[in-house]
Amino acid sequence: MSAVVFLEHDGGELHKAPLGVLARAADLFGSADAVVVGSQATALAAEAGRFGAAVVHVADDPALDPALPAPRVDVLETVVRQGGYDTVLFSNSVLAADVAAGLAARLEAGLNWDLVDLEQRDGELVGKRPALGDSVLVDVGWRGTPRLALFRPGSFDAVETGGVAEVRPVAAALAPHSTRAILVDHRHQPDEGPKLEDAEVIVSGGMGLGAPEHFALAEELASVLGGVVGATRAAVYAGWYPASAQIGQTGKTVSPRLYVALGISGAVQHKVGMQGSKAVVAVNKDPNAPIFEFSDLAVVGDVHVIVPRLVELLRARKGS
């Protein structure tokens, strides 16, 4: 089997989640290739090599810089047809989902999404997809090739192999409808404060904090633990915390050593952004909160009672 992985990047850096998919593919198939699109593609190819790509197809063209899906479908179609790939893998994102589905229709290829793992069974590829609020794990397969798959971000760790990739430029003709949509503006908020993606410790707050001013509890706890504050989408939409702190499907994907969830129910859209955390501590007053199903320490109780005392205990411990 021959696999190619779509690598996303911004700010001159490759995203970690698709590099994780690359590592898994290289492990599973013995070798895996990658595609990088945009004017920094050639510069990033070496980094893709260091993370295990054997061949990196680069569509190095400033016209492809705007993060729009359709031109990427054209590039991938060319790569898949010329390279004869039978497997095309993506790490889910707003952009990658649209690219993958567009490519599926273009190539008449099966697409399985929301996978958390991939394995070979009797020469067949089998994907693992959590379903029904993650209460079951479904095995999915493909009929024919190419096979397309979207993975949950954070399903696999990126692995630095120190390899050197062969770089192949791609010249893709763009379909007429691929250039009709244009990006006229983007208002990307600069991340305020330390980067959540790189944080070792994250303390996140949800609606259970009860009021915007109670995010101070999360901030105090984060400060004593040397961490950064995150938030649920509900808290962000309520205006309690900046959008740059949002963790989840439509926010950041994080994998700290410690994730503390305060007053967070644990909706699957939140979970997908933090399930890569090494240890999860959740405080929630509802004993049946879904967050407890993926917590290492499930604390049933009121954040307003527990967190101030926790901060006190941790300060005392530090002081001594």
Added chain:
Amino acid sequence: MKIAVCVKHVPDSRVRIDAGSKRLDRSGAGELNKFDTNAVEEALRVKERLGEGDVVVVSMGPEGAADTVRAALALGADRGVLVSDPGAIGSDLLATSRVLAKVLEREQPDLILFGQQASDGAGAVLWAAVAERLGVPSVSQATELVVEGGRARVTRQTERGDDVVEAPLPLAVAVSDAINDPRYASLKGVMAAKRKPLETLSLADLGVDAAQAGEAGSKTVVLGIAPPPARSGARRVEEGDAAQAIVDFLAERQLV
């Protein structure tokens, strides 16, 4: 201005997987996918802002999906098209997008709206496949939509902030649930919906070959279902000094 809104009939909250067919059991009662009410609402607002327009609701689903189409009509859409055919059961992304694209080719809408995801399958990808088949651009996660002079300006939410995308019509847009607060159907709306045109089509009516829809026309398969692996060694604290228990846990894991 013709606006098509793709809506899905989804099983109500007690969704389960049928052990035999390994598919979602769609036999129970169903309802209009909640995220699609945002798409219907946005279609109505575009029409209201322009002062003219025809809003057609498009769905593929079981016979019961007629109620879902009527629910969208009750909100104010003008007419409905439902593709209901035993041959469409088990359609995956490829087959579903193929059938919906056929309906949309017939309708020739200027704007095609989708919800942000189906609450049952949650692929959140269908629009991109439909748009590709139609050869029109698509924009997802829209939090603002302005249609003017044959063009659309869409603000979309991405992981890194907002993008503003412009495109000429026809265009497919998948709206975020943050785009609007959908109205509720009034009693008058519900009554009026009963008299609005609802066309029910078979695959043959659309000229879709049996091999192109349902399981035959799909390229993904469900092989089996298993319980997920449990997170090992989870610990629970329900009483006593919870704060101290957290400190102990952190110390044990060398996190403090």
